[in-house]
Amino acid sequence: MLQVARPSSPSVLPQPRAALPAPAKALPSQALSRAAVARDSFAAASPARGLLGDAFSKVSDLRLPIPWPGKGEADKIGWIQKAYPPAVDSTAEFEKLHASVKAGKDVLPAEAKDCVFLAVGGLLSQYAPKELYFDDNLDALENAGLQVGRVPVDTDMGVEHNAAIVREAVLEAAKSGKKVVLIGHSKGGLDSAAALAMYPELKEHVRALVTVQSPYGGSPMAQDMLDNPLIRYGLGGAVEALGGSIQAGEDLTYDSRKKFLEKYPLPAGIPTVSMASTTANPLSPLFATQEYMQQRYGIKSDGLVVPQDAFIPGSKAVTLHGMDHLESTMTNPNPFKPYKPESMTLALVSMALQMPKEG
Numbered sequence: 001m002l003q004v005a006r007p008s009s010p011s012v013l014p015q016p017r018a019a020l021p022a023p024a025k026a027l028p029s030q031a032l033s034r035a036a037v038a039r040d041s042f043a044a045a046s047p048a049r050g051l052l053g054d055a056f057s058k059v060s061d062l063r064l065p066i067p068w069p070g071k072g073e074a075d076k077i078g079w080i081q082k083a084y085p086p087a088v089d090s091t092a093e094f095e096k097l098h099a100s101v102k103a104g105k106d107v108l109p110a111e112a113k114d115c116v117f118l119a120v121g122g123l124l125s126q127y128a129p130k131e132l133y134f135d136d137n138l139d140a141l142e143n144a145g146l147q148v149g150r151v152p153v154d155t156d157m158g159v160e161h162n163a164a165i166v167r168e169a170v171l172e173a174a175k176s177g178k179k180v181v182l183i184g185h186s187k188g189g190l191d192s193a194a195a196l197a198m199y200p201e202l203k204e205h206v207r208a209l210v211t212v213q214s215p216y217g218g219s220p221m222a223q224d225m226l227d228n229p230l231i232r233y234g235l236g237g238a239v240e241a242l243g244g245s246i247q248a249g250e251d252l253t254y255d256s257r258k259k260f261l262e263k264y265p266l267p268a269g270i271p272t273v274s275m276a277s278t279t280a281n282p283l284s285p286l287f288a289t290q291e292y293m294q295q296r297y298g299i300k301s302d303g304l305v306v307p308q309d310a311f312i313p314g315s316k317a318v319t320l321h322g323m324d325h326l327e328s329t330m331t332n333p334n335p336f337k338p339y340k341p342e343s344m345t346l347a348l349v350s351m352a353l354q355m356p357k358e359g
Contacts, residue, residue: 073220074297076254078308080217080261087274087311090351094275094318097347098339107350108144115181115207116173117141117148117349120166122186122329123248126155132331134185140342141349149173155187158247159194159260166195170202179207181349185329186305187252189214189274193312197264203359208271208352209312212328213302216274217309218254220297221289225249266312271355273348276310277302277323284324316351320344 153162184192189211278300286303302325311317
């Protein structure tokens, strides 16, 4: 596997702690399950009297955040599909390729041998064992005779910070003379796209971009959590205790994504495939957040990201059902899952490489 050295941190950003050897899991499911609370608050008038009445009155004065009163992020969900050229639904193309992969057929174009495939992990993923996260995805490519590697991003740091690390990894891989295919999961997709947007010199070296469940337009979970002051300060303190920055979560909100994309639009001409998924599985560790978004907003999700926010404008869009936010990159022994990281990755990469690069 290609080893990519970590570059020096940009001087304008906080110095991160020493990197662990590999990225892993996406957004923190346990923390989200416990903290699936909306941003809105209200003061409940209480008719109770005496001590109980006084207690209710004090709580009311504090205006404690309560789960999902008000419309929350309803007006922001899917904003990106209205503000930019829409993605093209290519799920049928994916399913055809995926069926071929499962049947044992080689669907990769010949030029795949001339590429290096770099995985970029999601939020806090460096704390999961690399043998469980992104490993099956990379194994599938490596078993096909392809060169693979992991980009050592600080998965608890902000998008701009990690974009600089992705840049160095791409330039290092390009020294071999091969083109680079970036595969970003969750926030890793944002870090990858940000590198292409912030550093135009990368375009000549990058053959394609594949994003997997990445909240390119933002995430209602991130916005709801960080708009809630109690959760914001608690989560921020926990992340900073690990040596990270609350900016890592802030960069997933709708407000931050809008500002970033206005400043750094993704350059045209890079073949891009965006995959999103939905599920309503009560056995999923993300079931609480799936239900939260379903009940509050009436939308299906993978537990952390909704398809409306995951599709990069102008990309080929793939929507899968029956897969939560973790199952796309985590080793899963269940043989009955409709999609496995290995077959899914080969089909997505094949789609991306079949697209011509422009410019």
